[in-house]
Amino acid sequence: MKHIHMDEFAKLESPLHAMDPRVKVLAIILFVFISVTLTRPSLLTAAIIFWVIALLVSRIPVGYVLRRLTWVIPFAGVLILLFPFITPGDTVWAADLGIIRVAATAQGIERALMLLLRVLASVLAIITLMSTTRFKNLMKALSDLKVPAVIVQMLEFTIRYIFVTIDELKRMSRARKARGFVLGRNLWHSHTMRTLAQMVGVMFIRAYERGDRVYVAMISRGFTGQAHSLSDFRVCLKDYLLAGFIGLVGAGLLALDRGLLVLDKGGLLY
């Protein structure tokens, strides 16, 4: 079956693509840490614009980035929608819904806006990292950077076997349909629920057994528990310059945010 290419644009050519993955990981992660500590919406917007430009320069298609961004909605979207109504403060809008009264506060809207901007700034940075780096190089960079082997291997196995599992799920659902199974309309349809619960159970068992077989196959090729990796990354001056630039933009935003640096019409004031 056909699967999405998670790093389909990693083969393009641009300064960010050519950057040493290890330096790139460090620079971008540092930037993400900085951007979540920014407290002014204008500076967060600047960070977002920075990554939008980076993505455009790297020639990553806009549609791809937007599709990636939609994955954030289930996580941050709910909070962003709720914040205006659950944060105490000065009411700016209210509506009577019979028994309950909902009111949005100025403080709530501000909190929601900050969260939205922070999420956008960090996710765009990560999208830039992920879309300009081959997955395997990203993993090698992480293990070169001394990220514990268990974590790197877990990431690798997750990506490798999520597709195998998706295939299995698709085959199972097709086989269910072939035997006349129709999804019930609601959560209280016990036959549907029982069937789906069994499917989840079977998936767990299969994954467990697959894990066993994969392990046996690894041992059979001489695996003794130690992860070896061959990496041929070479850092050159260009990488440091680019990382320095990313770091400088981050540091500049942080300095402006903390008032160490003041942006005036005439230029920069210290």
Add this chain to the structure above:
Amino acid sequence: MNAIEISDLKYTYADGTMALKGISLDVTKGARVVLLGPNGAGKSTLLLHLNGINLPQQGSVRIFGRKVDKETENEVRREVGLVFQDPDDQVFSTSVWDDVAFGPLNMGLSRHEIEHRVADALNTVGMWDLREKAPHHLSFGQKKRVAIAGVLAMDPEIIVLDEPTAYLDPGGQQVLMEILEDFHNRGKTLVVATHDMDMAAEWADSVVIIKDGTTLAQGGTELLGDISLIREANLKLPTVSQVFSHFSRFKDRSLPKTVAEAVSILEEYIK
């Protein structure tokens, strides 16, 4: 010295299932052996003994004279390469190249040697051009070839394949047979567990039939045309033999098993 010597091997799983009840067999160096037997005969359990994944509970397994036990298991795994039935179990890395390099890396070879071996193995199975691909973007047949390359890169003397033709389309089976032929020409000892009687007849020079955890018969390919033996083993005759088994004049002689044998017999009659 035989490549593989197994004597009176017994193995019981933790749940009490006695999978092997006394298997004995010998494989000479450079042989092409098919291991036949119905489902549940103990084929997979036996294969896992060949490179020390399962260690003998009773009896012994010797690889080039060396007994397989806790001490020798790591060395034995360099001598015996195992290709598993489902390539998704075996090919786990993020790219084809990395997966083939996994075995050589575990062997602690130099970078230069690893690159050389990976290139050689990938070229042998015709997957060099796809070396940068992620395994989940490959077809089943391609994954199978990567799995074989991963074992080949360790340069084992003995290569064991579990159901190598299963789920492969005819083209894929053809490619696989060519790869096996290539291994044979390099002097490797090959053991193939299969249900494909026609492949066994065309390819093998030695046959081992097991049933219920014991060795039912070991010999040349003439065993494949032995009706009573095949029936006892719950197997079936190769297609060619099935055709000739309907003629009374072949009642008392060994049935032809391969297309070539059939053709030469038919030519006699047509003349």
